[in-house]
Amino acid sequence: xxxxxxxxxxxxxxxxxxxxxxxxxxxxxxxxxxxxxxxxxxxxxxxxxxxxxxxxxxxxxxxxxxxxxxxx
Amino acid sequence: xxxxxxxxxxxxxxxxxxxxxxxxxxxxxxxxxxxxxxxxxxxxxxxxxxxxxxxxxxxxxxxxxxxxxxxxxxxxxxxxxxxxxxxxxxxxxxxxxxxxxxxxxxxxxxxxxxxxxxxxxxxxxxxxxxxxxxxxxxxxxxxxxxxxxxxxxxxxxxxxxxxxxxxxxxxxxxxxxxxxxxxxxxxxxxxxxxxxxxxxxxxxxxxxxxxxxxxxxxxxxxxxxxxxxxxxxxxxxxxxxxxxxx
Numbered sequence: 526x527x528x529x530x531x532x533x534x535x536x537x538x539x540x541x542x543x544x545x546x547x548x549x550x551x552x553x554x555x556x557x558x559x560x561x562x563x564x565x566x567x568x569x570x571x572x573x574x575x576x577x578x579x580x581x582x583x584x585x586x587x588x589x590x591x592x593x594x595x596x597x
Numbered sequence: 598x599x600x601x602x603x604x605x606x607x608x609x610x611x612x613x614x615x616x617x618x619x620x621x622x623x624x625x626x627x628x629x630x631x632x633x634x635x636x637x638x639x640x641x642x643x644x645x646x647x648x649x650x651x652x653x654x655x656x657x658x659x660x661x662x663x664x665x666x667x668x669x670x671x672x673x674x675x676x677x678x679x680x681x682x683x684x685x686x687x688x689x690x691x692x693x694x695x696x697x698x699x700x701x702x703x704x705x706x707x708x709x710x711x712x713x714x715x716x717x718x719x720x721x722x723x724x725x726x727x728x729x730x731x732x733x734x735x736x737x738x739x740x741x742x743x744x745x746x747x748x749x750x751x752x753x754x755x756x757x758x759x760x761x762x763x764x765x766x767x768x769x770x771x772x773x774x775x776x777x778x779x780x781x782x783x784x785x786x787x788x789x790x791x792x793x794x795x796x797x798x799x800x801x802x803x804x805x806x807x808x809x810x811x812x813x814x815x816x817x818x819x820x821x822x823x824x825x826x827x828x829x830x831x832x833x834x835x836x837x838x839x840x841x842x843x
Contacts, residue, residue: 536797537771544772563834564598567795571768588833 527556531565532589539565540572543594550578555595566590598795598832600825601653601778602816603802605634609816610642610652613805616821620651620679622800626812630686630747631657633669639676651679658686658716658724658747663696667703674707682743684714686724690733693725697737710740710776717757717781718748727758731770742770745800746781749811754781755790764794771797782811785827789838792831799828 527549531539539560546556558569566583573580573594582593599619604610610621623639625632633656643652654673659666666683673681683700685693693713700711713734715727727744734742744766746754754763767777779791780800791799805821806814830836 537774537776540768540771541774563792563832563838564795567793568768568771571764571795572772575765575768575772 526593527554529556529558532559532561534560535565539568543569543572547576550576550594550596553596555581555593558592558594560590560592561588562590566592569594598792598828599651599798600821600828601651601780601798601800602805602821603655603780603800603811604642604816606638607641607645610645612816612818613821614646614650616805616816616818617825618650618821620653620798621646622653622655622682623678624655624657628657631655631684631745633657636672636676639673639678643677648679652677653680653682653712654678655682655714656684658684659688659696661688661692661696663692663699666696667699670700670709670711671703674704674709678709680710680712680741682712682714684716684743684745685733686716686719686722686747688725690725690729693733694737697733697739701738711737712741712743712776712778713737713739714743714745716747717744717754718746718752722747728762728766731766731773731775734770734775735773739775741776741778741797742766743778743780743798743800745779749782749803751782753783753787754779755787757781760790760794767794767796784809785824788827788831789836792828792838 584591601620602613602618603622625634715730730742777796778798779796803811
């Protein structure tokens, strides 16, 4: 499983990081993404939906979200 | 998500910044649709705040004259605007692209960001499809995109474009590295939806004016502070905006 720590990223920064690992997801890798705040969680979910991926697991610890994105 | 407040002068800009607005957007409501303010007003507003407070300049809906628009954009850069917004109504896609390309060229060597804008209700005015804004911004190498409205009769952005459509456009723009902004008579009652869409910037005016009157009222810091707080409460999850299944 790949880990993206995007806790220091905001706005388009989170999606830019996710775009870098698309090839890995397409080849079956799962990507765990750490983001802070609801807006960034929204971005990860929206991006996954648009790309035809799925957020298969989600945990929250305070304001930090841990989302596992994978191929359908 | 940053809060952008439209202002017409320095007094309003001070109210907006004291109410914790992140961006003051200088415009001129006396001109048809949305017009540009005068250079001395923009200079005065820019000089009043540190660089961290973004000062954007709107050119409103621009004429189909690339040279004229490029020179106006150059003027915004000379006034050290953080960004300049170029909006299109009665212009073909190709003409809009040409204008933006010239604007980009006019901004070479400048820190001012170029924002391509379309209007959600432009079909009422014979304008270009607002959903082309991402393509337009991307092809012109603009730094960001804005979707606004021209109709100021009580209807707002969501009367013209649905939440799923806006969410798709915002995500698509972010994938391309564009900043994203939504405005158009937005109110606190729209904030749940806006946080679900999550643009980088939310623009308001009427909602932060006395009596919510965008023309006769003036921007009030207490209203700006309330709007900012309501936005933050949703962004922090203290006011839930999602159903359990989301």
